[in-house]
Amino acid sequence: METKLLTQHVGDPQQHTMERAIEHGAYQAWQKVLKEIAPADLIQIVKDSGLRGRGGAGFPTGLKWSFVPKDSLKSKYLCCNADESEPGTCKDRVLLEGDPHAVVEGMMIASYAIGCHTAFFYIRGEYDIGQVRMSKAIADAYAKGFLGKNILGSGYDLDIVVHRGGGAYICGEETALLSSLEGDKGLARLKPPFPAVEGLYRCPTIINNVETLANLPHIVVKGAQWFASLGTEKSKGTRIFSVSGHVKNPGNYELELGYSLRDLVYGLAGGILDDRPLKAIIPGGSSTPVLLPDKIDTKLDFESVAAAGSMLGSGAVIVMHEETCIVWVAEILAHFYMHESCGKCTPCRQGTGWIYEILRRIEAGYGKMEDIDTLLDIADNIEGNTICPLGDAAVVPVISTIKLFRDEYVYHIEHGKCKVHSQFKLRTK
C-alpha cells in the first residue's frame, strides 16, 4: 500500500491552484515558521527528523544546512534542484505539476533556515507544465504576501527566481547547476570548497532536491518525531518511486522507506508485462548497479539496497523481462553518458565515448573477446578520476552488466548477435 504524504493531493486536478492548495493546508507551515521558529531551531528540527536528500546521494538535509557559515557577511542562496533527468526518474515532475505550492513552501522554509533572501528554482528546460505551474504558484505566493518584503509582518524578505535549464543532464549535479545558473557552461567544479561554503556567485549556497523540499512543510506541521516514525532506523519518511519498463502498471508510487521491492513490482506495479520471467532490475536510476531477480525481496531503503549491491539513488525502478538483451541496455545507457558528459575531465569525456563505441560494436555483431576486458579497463580509468559523479555513474551499467551477465557478452561476441532479441515494438493501440 502507498503512504501518501507528498502525493496526497496530486490526483486533485486543481491542487496546483492557490485556492485548492490552501484548502489542503498549504502555507500553514510557512506561517508557523515565521511566527514561532528561529532558524537554528528549524535546522535542529530537520536534523531530528532524519530527512535525507531525495536527489540521489541521500545526504542528511539538516546537516547540509548547518554547513552554511553563520558569521558570513555574504549573501546566502538556496537553489531548488528541479533538473530531474536521471534515466527512469520522473518523480519530481509529479510534485511540480501536481502540487507546486508544496515545493514553493519547502523552498521558503529552507531559505529561512539558512538565512537566504534570494532563492532560485532551477528546472530542466523541457519541463514545460512544471515551469508554468511553479511560476504561477510563485506569483500567487507574492500576491498573498507569502513572498517579497517583510513577509506577513515578520521582517523577513524572500524572493524566488525561476530559472529554466537548457537541456543538460550534468546540470543536476549541484556544482554544474551553479555554473549553469551563473550563465556559464554546465561544468562541474572541484569540491572543496563545498557549495554550502562557497557556491553561487562564490557565496554560501544550499542545493536541495524538489522532493526533499516538499517534505519540509509536513515536518514543520507534524513534527520531527512524527516524521522519524516513518520508514526504517536510518531511512526516514517516504519516497516517490518511479516504476518503468516491463511492468503492467508503470507509475509513480509513494512508499514508506523500507517497503519491499517485490511488493512494489509485483503488487502495486502489477507484475511483469505479459507475465514473463523477470531478468533484471535497476533500482535507483540508470547510475545504480543492476540487480538480479534473487534480490527481489530487498527492502527499499538506503541501507538495504546498498547491502544488496546497488543504490537507492533517485528511486527509479527500471524493470526488464527475459526478452531484454543486456548488451543492448548497456549500449543505450553508454550512449546517454557519452552524450551528457560535460567534457571537463578527460577520463570521462574520452572514456564514455570509447565505452559506447565498443558496446555498439559488440551489439552490431563485430565484437572481439578482448573487448570485455578493454571495457573494464576503461571503466577502471574513469572511476574515481573525475571531478563529479557523472564519470562514476557512467561506468556503473558497464561494470554491473559484465559482472552479472558476462555469459551474454561472450555469446554476443561469439555469435555476432543477441542471445535474446530485444526488438521491442510500439503497441498498436
Next chain:
Amino acid sequence: MILSDSAKLQISQTAKRYPKVRSAILPALHIAYEEHGYLSDQIYEEIAQILDLKLIEVAEAASFYTMFPKAKRGKYLIQVCRNISCALLGSHHLTAYLLDKLNVELGEITADGLFTVVEAECLGSCTTAPMMQVNAHYYENLTVEKVDRLIEEFRSQK
C-alpha cells in the same frame, strides 16, 4: 536586428532578477528561441549587446545545451526519447516508424517544412513511456494509432 523590441525588453527585464547579469544568458536564449525557433551568430551578438557581455560568453553557453539549436527545424520538432524506459517499450521502433511515415531522415526537415524528427535523451516521462516531445508538449503512452492520429492533427493545423 533580428530580435523584436518586445524580446529585447523581456531580456533586459529578466536580467534585473539576477544578482549578476551573466545569469540572464540562458533566459535570454530561451526568449530568442521561442521567438525564432533557432539561434544564430547574429542573435548571440544581439543578446550580448543587450546584456553588455562578450559574444563568446553567450556563444559558449548556447552551444553547451541541447535546447538552442542553430539549425532550422520543421514547424513541428518531434523529439523521441531514446533512453532505457522508453526503449524497453519500443522507442526505437517509434523513431523508425515516424521516419518512414514522414519520409524523412533523422534531423532533416520534411519536404513540406512541417516536421523534423530527432532522438532525445531521457525527458522524464519514464512511467508513461514511450513518449515524444513535440515543440514544448509531451505526448505519452504512445501507440501506432495515437502517433498516426497526432501526425494527422499536426498536418491539418499546418
